[in-house]
Amino acid sequence: MTHRRHFPHPSIRRLPSYLRLLLRLRDEGLPKVSCTRIARELDLDSTQVRKDLALTGITGRPRIGYILADLIRAIEGFLGWTRCTNAFLAGVGNFGRALIGYENFRHCGLNIVAAFDVTDEKVGTEVFGRSVHHMRDMPVLARKLGVVIGIITVPAAAAQKVADTMIESDIKGIWNFAPARLELPEGIRVENVELVSSLAVLSVAMKQN
Amino acid sequence: MTHRRHFPHPSIRRLPSYLRLLLRLRDEGLPKVSCTRIARELDLDSTQVRKDLALTGITGRPRIGYILADLIRAIEGFLGWTRCTNAFLAGVGNFGRALIGYENFRHCGLNIVAAFDVTDEKVGTEVFGRSVHHMRDMPVLARKLGVVIGIITVPAAAAQKVADTMIESDIKGIWNFAPARLELPEGIRVENVELVSSLAVLSVAMKQN
Numbered sequence: 501m502t503h504r505r506h507f508p509h510p511s512i513r514r515l516p517s518y519l520r521l522l523l524r525l526r527d528e529g530l531p532k533v534s535c536t537r538i539a540r541e542l543d544l545d546s547t548q549v550r551k552d553l554a555l556t557g558i559t560g561r562p563r564i565g566y567i568l569a570d571l572i573r574a575i576e577g578f579l580g581w582t583r584c585t586n587a588f589l590a591g592v593g594n595f596g597r598a599l600i601g602y603e604n605f606r607h608c609g610l611n612i613v614a615a616f617d618v619t620d621e622k623v624g625t626e627v628f629g630r631s632v633h634h635m636r637d638m639p640v641l642a643r644k645l646g647v648v649i650g651i652i653t654v655p656a657a658a659a660q661k662v663a664d665t666m667i668e669s670d671i672k673g674i675w676n677f678a679p680a681r682l683e684l685p686e687g688i689r690v691e692n693v694e695l696v697s698s699l700a701v702l703s704v705a706m707k708q709n
Numbered sequence: 710m711t712h713r714r715h716f717p718h719p720s721i722r723r724l725p726s727y728l729r730l731l732l733r734l735r736d737e738g739l740p741k742v743s744c745t746r747i748a749r750e751l752d753l754d755s756t757q758v759r760k761d762l763a764l765t766g767i768t769g770r771p772r773i774g775y776i777l778a779d780l781i782r783a784i785e786g787f788l789g790w791t792r793c794t795n796a797f798l799a800g801v802g803n804f805g806r807a808l809i810g811y812e813n814f815r816h817c818g819l820n821i822v823a824a825f826d827v828t829d830e831k832v833g834t835e836v837f838g839r840s841v842h843h844m845r846d847m848p849v850l851a852r853k854l855g856v857v858i859g860i861i862t863v864p865a866a867a868a869q870k871v872a873d874t875m876i877e878s879d880i881k882g883i884w885n886f887a888p889a890r891l892e893l894p895e896g897i898r899v900e901n902v903e904l905v906s907s908l909a910v911l912s913v914a915m916k917q918n
Binding site: 507509512513514515516517520541542543578579580581585593594595597598601602604605608609610648649672673675679681687689690691693694695696697698699700701702703704705706707709 | 716718721722723724725726729750751752787788789790794802803804806807810811813814817818819857858881882884888890896898899900902903904905906907908909910911912913914915916918
């Protein structure tokens with residue numbers, strides 16, 4: 501049996517913004533950084549910052565803080581972003597194209613190696629240097645390229661079928677942008693991105709003005 | 710002084726997925742729905758569902774549940790999605806284009822009426838039927854069209870300048886997709902979307918496999 505620690509999601513969600521700040525501070529030549537400084541820059545509570553960073557196994561020293569390079573390495577290591585993970589993207593619509601072209605993913609170890617669609621006009625083309633294949637070729641290509649992450653950017657109605665093909669392709673984690681709840685076998689990780697959730701928060705806040 | 714209630718963000722974030730399910734059930738001809746059914750469909754806890762829905766001011770009746778039409782109206786009303794809100798989008802890159810073309814926003818009362826950029830090749834063109842204007846024309850157009858929401862899809866380095874122009878344009882809420890923390894005056898609402906936050910959660914979960 502594997503020991504599976506529970507890490508709080510809100511803390512994990514904050515790690516990429518810490519990382520971005522730290523990389524900027526490193527580029528500015530800063531050798532060390534304190535929780536207080538991080539908290540001030542990101543408008544967070546410094547106790548929260550300390551707790552979040554402790555997740556990665558690193559602890560700062562009183563009056564010194566963290567060595568910047570160590571902290572960056574600890575966060576990247578915790579997230580598994582030091583190694584490249586190969587991913588497939590299914591659904592070459594506007595949103596899919598935008599994700600394929602999103603340069604920042606390289607800093608997150610995410611390497612979209614190929615795209616998939618079922619439309620004749622799209623299959624066989626290239627999007628930002630990545631070939632668009634037919635969905636039916638996914639299982640063979642996934643095994644050949646060692647792909648473990650699948651990104652779903654198809655319309656809601658097609659999402660489950662695409663997810664099923666990803667499972668068949670031995671993909672272990674799904675990043676789902678389709679507004680649909682997927683039925684997945686045990687052991688497959690899924691992270692649903694609901695863009696309008698964030699719009700809901702903004703709408704409610706503005707109604708209160 | 711206005712009374713400003715605090716609504717828990719995780720609950721607000723779940724409302725759009727309730728709404729989507731309820732609209733589907735309505736299309737299927739269902740007149741009523743229970744918390745248990747909603748919880749089962751969305752893989753949530755039914756006590757949590759009841760609490761979330763209570764935010765909107767509606768309460769279900771024991772053994773009957775909610776009248777579907779009433780519940781839909783309550784959620785849409787709470788979110789302010791019954792009326793259309795005019796929005797501007799700044800930054801006509803891949804991601805900006807994808808948002809302009811995203812049909813689902815219409816169900817959320819969000820109406821992107823025009824787009825903005827500073828690039829000569831983009832200004833004067835049309836994207837999914839919306840004109841692309843130069844950033845310098847934003848203040849005048851915002852007042853003319855009664856725009857209250859600004860969507861930022863420019864690179865991080867340009868985000869603050871765009872936000873400043875939005876403030877100058879009397880925009881009251883900013884939906885920020887740029888990986889940058891914005892400095893904004895009191896009273897301006899901002900909702901930052903950090904796509905890689907979600908990737909971080911998936912990455913950590915997969916490392917544990």
